[in-house]
Amino acid sequence: MWLGLASLHLLAGSGVRNPRALLWIGTFWVCFIFIQSVGAFLALLRPEIVDPELVAHDIFAYLLVAAVSCMVAATLRPEGTLRQTLWFLIGFWIIAVAIQLALGWGYISISSVDPWYWDRFRGWSENPNQLAIYCAVLTPLSLHMVLSAQGFGRLVAALSCAATFFVGRLTKSDTFLISMSLSIPLFAALRLRSWLTSPEHRLSLRFAAAALLVIAITPLSLSLVPYGVATADDVEGLAAGMMKDHGGEATKATANLRLSLWQDAWQAGLESGSIGLGPGPHLEKPSGITDKGVALPVEAHSTLLDVFTQGGLLGVLAVVSLFAATLALLLRARLDALAVLIVALAIFSISHFILRHPTVWFAVALGLVLGSDRRPSLHARIGS
Numbered sequence: 001m002w003l004g005l006a007s008l009h010l011l012a013g014s015g016v017r018n019p020r021a022l023l024w025i026g027t028f029w030v031c032f033i034f035i036q037s038v039g040a041f042l043a044l045l046r047p048e049i050v051d052p053e054l055v056a057h058d059i060f061a062y063l064l065v066a067a068v069s070c071m072v073a074a075t076l077r078p079e080g081t082l083r084q085t086l087w088f089l090i091g092f093w094i095i096a097v098a099i100q101l102a103l104g105w106g107y108i109s110i111s112s113v114d115p116w117y118w119d120r121f122r123g124w125s126e127n128p129n130q131l132a133i134y135c136a137v138l139t140p141l142s143l144h145m146v147l148s149a150q151g152f153g154r155l156v157a158a159l160s161c162a163a164t165f166f167v168g169r170l171t172k173s174d175t176f177l178i179s180m181s182l183s184i185p186l187f188a189a190l191r192l193r194s195w196l197t198s199p200e201h202r203l204s205l206r207f208a209a210a211a212l213l214v215i216a217i218t219p220l221s222l223s224l225v226p227y228g229v230a231t232a233d234d235v236e237g238l239a240a241g242m243m244k245d246h247g248g249e250a251t252k253a254t255a256n257l258r259l260s261l262w263q264d265a266w267q268a269g270l271e272s273g274s275i276g277l278g279p280g281p282h283l284e285k286p287s288g289i290t291d292k293g294v295a296l297p298v299e300a301h302s303t304l305l306d307v308f309t310q311g312g313l314l315g316v317l318a319v320v321s322l323f324a325a326t327l328a329l330l331l332r333a334r335l336d337a338l339a340v341l342i343v344a345l346a347i348f349s350i351s352h353f354i355l356r357h358p359t360v361w362f363a364v365a366l367g368l369v370l371g372s373d374r375r376p377s378l379h380a381r382i383g384s
Helices: 002-014 019-044 054-074 080-106 126-149 153-168 174-197 205-230 232-242 249-271 303-332 336-351 356-373
Strands: none
Touching: 002 054, 002 303, 019 054, 019 126, 019 249, 019 303, 019 356, 054 356, 080 126, 080 153, 080 174, 126 174, 126 336, 126 356, 153 174, 174 336, 303 336, 303 356
16 A cells, blocks of 8 residues: 555655655665566576476565665655654554563463464564564664654663563574674764764764773783683573573584575585576575475575575575675665664574565665765664
């Protein structure tokens, strides 16, 4: 419905709100679709295992997320409608999180919804990893609103950030844990950079505190080395305890399965001449057959490797270029939380295929829109 209304608004003559961001996204999708089409033609000439339903699913998903990302760039103004959309998203998400937690703790019940997958929380998502991706997007997105809002709005955004992080941990997603563990120190480093280099902070307590921390960080790190060596085993045990199955046999089995799929994906991409085989999965299922005795293809569950099997080397270069450009724009605009969001998505992409999620493309479009908005005003640059 939103796509239809946005299209009508655009055709009515409102004009493109963010031409530079739309150029980036539009160019990517034109190239990506062309690359996928070449791969699909090659797949028709090879005796590959292809499931038409899964191919059609991928085609529809790509068209949907392409439309969403292009319309976000074309119709939402950084100073107005985009900010309103972000607040609507956060408000809806807080309500959704509250309902899902109430389901998980048994305060309410819906017969068609089982919020737990064994001991992993999934809410009303299909699986815990899907919910974890939402949390990986909405945690730094809420943090961005904390930095850009004031008063009561900042409290609402902080509540969303904390609740989202909590739900992400309930999913027991190892990838979410790793992405957040790396994002927190990265965000701290970016904030230090902003406080040290921004003219508005030059004479503030933030600048003084950041300068003292930078001066003290080297001797402080050296002094903590003996303690780190002595407690290495405890830290390793703590990290394992935070993972699902506490780093036991299930975790090892999952890792071995992923490595096997990644090797198969790399081999399939090379066998296609690094051109790819078009939309859909192209790997043989490790167990060999399904319960119906029919061989079905599966995915590698790694964004770059799945793109390599579908679009070859050019597809990988297109995806990497788009994410790298988005990150560079956000770093230049000093939008620290959104830069961390792109890094978190990059980490998530290592062990998940994220290109079919509309939430991911909303985040990428948001980064391009705000990152390419070069107005000198601080409020314009942070989307306030």
